[in-house]
Amino acid sequence: MTINHTISVLVSNEVGVLSRIVDLFSGRGYNIESLTVAPALDSVYSRVTIVTPADNDVIEQICKQLNRLIPVIKVANLSIGEAIEYEIGLLKVYVSDENRAEFMNIVAQAEAMIMDVNDKTYTVKIDGDEKKVQTFAELVRPYGIKEFVRSGKVAITKGNQFSNIKTLVKQD
Amino acid sequence: MNKIMYSGAEILLKSLQKEGVEEIFGYPGGVVLPLYDALYLQDDIKHYLVRHEQAAVHAAEGYARVSGKPGVAIVTSGPGACNTITGLANAYYDGTPLILITGQVNSKLIGGDAFQEADIVGITRSCCKHNYLVKDVKDLARVVKEAFYIATTGKRGPVVIDIPVDVFNAKYTFNYPKNIELVGYNPNYKGHPLQIQKALETLFESKRPVIISGGGVVASNASKELKEIATKLHIPVVHTLMGAGTYPDNLETSLGMMGMHGNYCANLTVANADVIFAIGTRFSDRITGCLNKFARDAQVIHVDIDPCSISKNVKASIPIVGDIKNVLTTMLSQLSKSHHKVNLELKDKWFNDILEWKKKVAIPQKMSDKLSAITVLEAIYEYTKKDEPIVSTEVGQHQMWTAQNFKFNQPRKLITSGGLGTMGFGFPAAMGACVASKKGYVLNIAGDGSIQMNIQELMTCVDYKFKVINCIINNGYLGMVRQWQEKIYNKHYSQTKISSPDFVKLAESYGALGIRVEKEEEIIPALKKAIEFNGPVLIDFICENFEMVYPWVLAGQPIDKVLLSRGEC
Ligand SMILES: Cc1ncc(C[n+]2csc(CCOP(=O)(O)OP(=O)(O)O)c2C)c(N)n1
Ligand SMILES: [Mg+2]
Numbered sequence: 001m002t003i004n005h006t007i008s009v010l011v012s013n014e015v016g017v018l019s020r021i022v023d024l025f026s027g028r029g030y031n032i033e034s035l036t037v038a039p040a041l042d043s044v045y046s047r048v049t050i051v052t053p054a055d056n057d058v059i060e061q062i063c064k065q066l067n068r069l070i071p072v073i074k075v076a077n078l079s080i081g082e083a084i085e086y087e088i089g090l091l092k093v094y095v096s097d098e099n100r101a102e103f104m105n106i107v108a109q110a111e112a113m114i115m116d117v118n119d120k121t122y123t124v125k126i127d128g129d130e131k132k133v134q135t136f137a138e139l140v141r142p143y144g145i146k147e148f149v150r151s152g153k154v155a156i157t158k159g160n161q162f163s164n165i166k167t168l169v170k171q172d
Numbered sequence: 173m174n175k176i177m178y179s180g181a182e183i184l185l186k187s188l189q190k191e192g193v194e195e196i197f198g199y200p201g202g203v204v205l206p207l208y209d210a211l212y213l214q215d216d217i218k219h220y221l222v223r224h225e226q227a228a229v230h231a232a233e234g235y236a237r238v239s240g241k242p243g244v245a246i247v248t249s250g251p252g253a254c255n256t257i258t259g260l261a262n263a264y265y266d267g268t269p270l271i272l273i274t275g276q277v278n279s280k281l282i283g284g285d286a287f288q289e290a291d292i293v294g295i296t297r298s299c300c301k302h303n304y305l306v307k308d309v310k311d312l313a314r315v316v317k318e319a320f321y322i323a324t325t326g327k328r329g330p331v332v333i334d335i336p337v338d339v340f341n342a343k344y345t346f347n348y349p350k351n352i353e354l355v356g357y358n359p360n361y362k363g364h365p366l367q368i369q370k371a372l373e374t375l376f377e378s379k380r381p382v383i384i385s386g387g388g389v390v391a392s393n394a395s396k397e398l399k400e401i402a403t404k405l406h407i408p409v410v411h412t413l414m415g416a417g418t419y420p421d422n423l424e425t426s427l428g429m430m431g432m433h434g435n436y437c438a439n440l441t442v443a444n445a446d447v448i449f450a451i452g453t454r455f456s457d458r459i460t461g462c463l464n465k466f467a468r469d470a471q472v473i474h475v476d477i478d479p480c481s482i483s484k485n486v487k488a489s490i491p492i493v494g495d496i497k498n499v500l501t502t503m504l505s506q507l508s509k510s511h512h513k514v515n516l517e518l519k520d521k522w523f524n525d526i527l528e529w530k531k532k533v534a535i536p537q538k539m540s541d542k543l544s545a546i547t548v549l550e551a552i553y554e555y556t557k558k559d560e561p562i563v564s565t566e567v568g569q570h571q572m573w574t575a576q577n578f579k580f581n582q583p584r585k586l587i588t589s590g591g592l593g594t595m596g597f598g599f600p601a602a603m604g605a606c607v608a609s610k611k612g613y614v615l616n617i618a619g620d621g622s623i624q625m626n627i628q629e630l631m632t633c634v635d636y637k638f639k640v641i642n643c644i645i646n647n648g649y650l651g652m653v654r655q656w657q658e659k660i661y662n663k664h665y666s667q668t669k670i671s672s673p674d675f676v677k678l679a680e681s682y683g684a685l686g687i688r689v690e691k692e693e694e695i696i697p698a699l700k701k702a703i704e705f706n707g708p709v710l711i712d713f714i715c716e717n718f719e720m721v722y723p724w725v726l727a728g729q730p731i732d733k734v735l736l737s738r739g740e741c
Contacts (some may be wrong), residue, residue, distance in 0.1 A: 011356070012355065015305070016293060016297075019294070023297050023298055057483070061484060068479075070301075070302045070356055073355050074356075
């Protein structure tokens, strides 16, 4: 069964590492639903979070293929265990005067935040899991969304599971 | 601390020497001038000048496959580097350890569309195991060290090092690193002992076991262990094209090659097995045929160094990730402590079935007065077998006939393009094989189409007196494609009839020996003359145009649906 998997990939922060990952997906016909990259706490590493639709056999191959890349240090499929997932949506919405009160009500209910206002548009931030961001966007859609920007997902394991780095030095 | 300063070019050569490199293949150009100057000023590394960069990489691959050591090639930027892509892809697919050094434009000009600039790191990303762009001479020695380590460990493969001209010229001290720090690269050598134990028990309990031996057994030098396991457990062995010679063909338990053009017996044994012990094979579609019908009722034990190969195509019931030699050695030591006994009665029944299948072979068809390619290859094999020559092939019908008719009792004797199926591979690979083996001659079994893809290398062979005997199976067609057209496309021979030059005159104009053979009685005298000649030879065997390769399992069919002659469908 094809479902969205969230894969967290720890990589060495070197030139071209993102291209290697993206090329692997395109070259082998895997899809990328979303992708985020940022340096890890120790900036010699980066964390890449990829959401990809795949069935069980394919996700197994994706994880193995990612592991095969030399700068990839650790691959974790977070959908298998329990994980905390988070994303941000930024929306620019056209709101007419007569709709303003109703719109503000939705924003308050959804715990979204107004980031910028001018005479025609409101720029709103919504954060939370994918579903929350999506639902909010659907709710305000009738008012007229001018622009919708999503961060893509970041995720972390719950509890005290974690992705550690083992440094291995090979002797001659 | 060593305070002498060296140029990047010198540092590269010194690093290669530290890796034990003695011979390299290459072709010069603008940005590698400093490197070629450094080469000129030393005697430790011998450079072979080819006539096309693709051939340099194939030659390096032939060298690596014969010697077991990584092959090295050097080319210039832009066009030189672009010409290597097929060679890289071939080596990547077949898991051959290679180092390709490509020159690059000045690092300050990269990205500005400089003369002969190509983004070779970008272009090669998907056809090599790893690649580097060295922007600082300080990194050079470390990168070479890492490149060799990556190329020769895990599933082996080509590694590209792209070096800008200013890095070749920059000065730095030389200290070859002792250690390697690659946090993200830890190939797994030792198979899990419990998995190995489970595999062993499964094999003991099996009624109809078979071993499939693939190219991984060659890479891991595990033929001896394979033979011991197969003998002790009474298991018949089939091999893939890449596994030729891993299990001696002269043993009765060797069932020969399986797959699309494999033996009837080998394919039926695999199709009817209850346990398949797959060692160092990727289960390519040329082996499995229709995947849904492959090994449906069998348990599959799969050993491979590359986790990606396991359960990619065929689901493994017992996966074992590890180096084959290591895994088989562990299995043998578990076996020696085991109280299990092989049930010989059961095995006898299985071997009786196999004997029955062995009786069914392809039926040769005499079509005209011209030479049969199969007759030619049988004669070549019989005449040369006492010398146990290295045999390379191009790609096509002649390749399959070679795999079917030559018997190999040792690994590293058949050098052929498996995964990529590259026409034009065999001839340059044979040159590399010559350099690696240093003695005797190398046979390249070629097609009239394939030989024309890298024919220019005749000059290289003449220059260095490489004893490559090219046996051209000249059937006037791109035969393998024609074969499919005959069977599947209503004999529409669209663009597969191919003309050739007068190969005898061509050979002579290069300074090589050319011989034409049109009759059976001319075969042996031609071979005799070729072997005695101190240099490259082209033998043009004028063969029947419409001979077919059988056995044949049509693409997408289950592997036990084996056609043995034209009459069947
Ligand atoms: C570089 C390359 N181009 C095209 C092919 C497709 N192809 C596979 S076999 C073959 C025919 C080879 O003809 P020849 O060398 O004459 O060998 P034969 O099959 O006649 O023995 C072709 C064109 C290939 N394998 N490699
Ligand atoms: Mg031909």
